[in-house]
Amino acid sequence: MKIKFSTLAVHVVLAGYTALALAPIILVIMNSMKARKAIFLAPLTPPTPTSFDLIGYARVFSDGAIGTYYMNSIIVTLGTIVITLLFGGMAGWALSEYKFRFNKLIGIYLAIGIMVPIRLGSVAIVSMISGLNLINTLTALICVYVAQNLPLAVFILGEFMNQIPKDLREAARCDGLSEYNIFFHIILPLLRPAMATVAVFTMIPVWNDLWFPLILAPSRGKQTITLGVQQFLGQYITDWNAVLAALSTAIIPVLIFYILFSKQLIRGLTSGAVK
């Protein structure tokens, strides 16, 4: 009986937290499907037949640039994930596998990267990016996001690599694989759960970020979806229908990515390698 009570308590807490986390999202989706008046008069009620209106979506999709914004967001997010995982994995491998001078020091240097918020360096970043002639390019965004996410990726992936049995790498060395082949054919396939974790942690802040798109790539063709939505927010009038509709649709790609990555979060992938 006691066990049942504690399980119940855990579920109550979790359900409460889930409700808290989901409530704003549900509110956005609900109101995105209502007429402007209904949004303000009864923001907490779901759309009724009288208040149901897809005008927001119509306005979003009639804006020709919205597709470009999505594309930009997807390119930046995927580009960041791929590069972060590749270089994070390689750096983690180097730090965990090879003993060399300054190994520890480089580890500490990377740890500082986790502690210092990258936005503190905004001014320097802008001048650096403009010096490189990369202002208003998606490359600039990808570079900055990779820099932002790399330290944590190196640590998480490095930790996971330590758990891969040493015998496996040595067996591969005896089998005649080069160090690069060991990394790509033995280590990376076994790191899939860790890489999915890092991908999720990397993806969400990048997708949601407004700051760097605003200062590094604000021109119309290069805006990401979070920045693109801002055009519906005016100084005097805000098109709430369009804002809410754009935000609702912005959830979809990130949800798809999440589902794809979470499939990789399989436990016990290394079981059977060694006793």
Added chain:
Amino acid sequence: MANVSIKALNKSYGPVDVLKDINLEVEDGSFVVLVGPSGCGKSTLLRSIAGLEPVTSGAISIGGRVVNELPPAQREIAMVFQSYALYPHMNVEKNMGFGLRFSGTPRAEIDARVSEAARILQLDPLLKRRPRELSGGQRQRVAIGRAIVRKPQVFLFDEPLSNLDAALRVNTRVEIAKLHKLLKATIIYVTHDQVEAMTLADKIVVMNQGRIEQAGKPLDLYYRPANRFVANFIGSPAMNMFEVTVKSRSAVQTKSGAAIKTQVPLEFKIGEALTFGIRPEHISAAKGPANFSVTLDMVERLGELGYAHCELGTGEKLIVELRGEAPVSRGQKLQLAFDDANVHFFR
């Protein structure tokens, strides 16, 4: 296949010497077993031969070629790990052929070698399975198969049986012995189990604290151990050993004053302090004149034989092998005899 020759090999981790002046010849096609207590350096020696550990000084040659500076892949060795170290994300077939894929071996050749190895090791029905779907013994066979397909000059085995249960261990041991005959391979095999060493080896190398204590044929080590360590390590239960003083040409006396009648070789002087050794299986109940007498303490019966734990003098324990159901009881005095040829003296 090739011979392996190790000359004046030393290895140290900082101030700690783990291998000290190792000299070893492994003849072409022979089965050499490195044996010793844990931490004696036997695995380190094997890993040095494999190229997984750099050595401090000395030379390792495989087939007449010094390989000190070569990476493992170019040494033409194949290693079987204690933990098997199978690639978990590949099936059995891919596990075995994986190394060959990177050496530029043609596809058809890889398939032929893998199916040949699978046939030898009876792995055919398991080729499409992942390592996690295999039992310990099957994994072990895959690990051996992976070594076979590479057609190495030398096979290196690092305690391959220690993760298997007792029954499987005996079976696999027999299979490895058969495999050695079949492939006529040069094998260097590390174990801490002296039964494996005795049954498999053409030559046993007993190691202790980074040194080779003795190297030789299994029965040579059993009958003619070079020193106390080897005498104690080879044989189970271990050899009975006592600190004695030579009293006359035909008797020695233990520290507690118990007398043992035995012919003392002329090289030892009267009054010299020695270690006297006799194996439990070389002692029997005296039918004629006894060599010494003991008090029985306890009997372990294992079925076809038993071990009598006896006391020779104060604090001097001794084990005697009993055959059949010799009627013995606790506290009984036993008159025991042995053949002088089986006695060992160590300075």
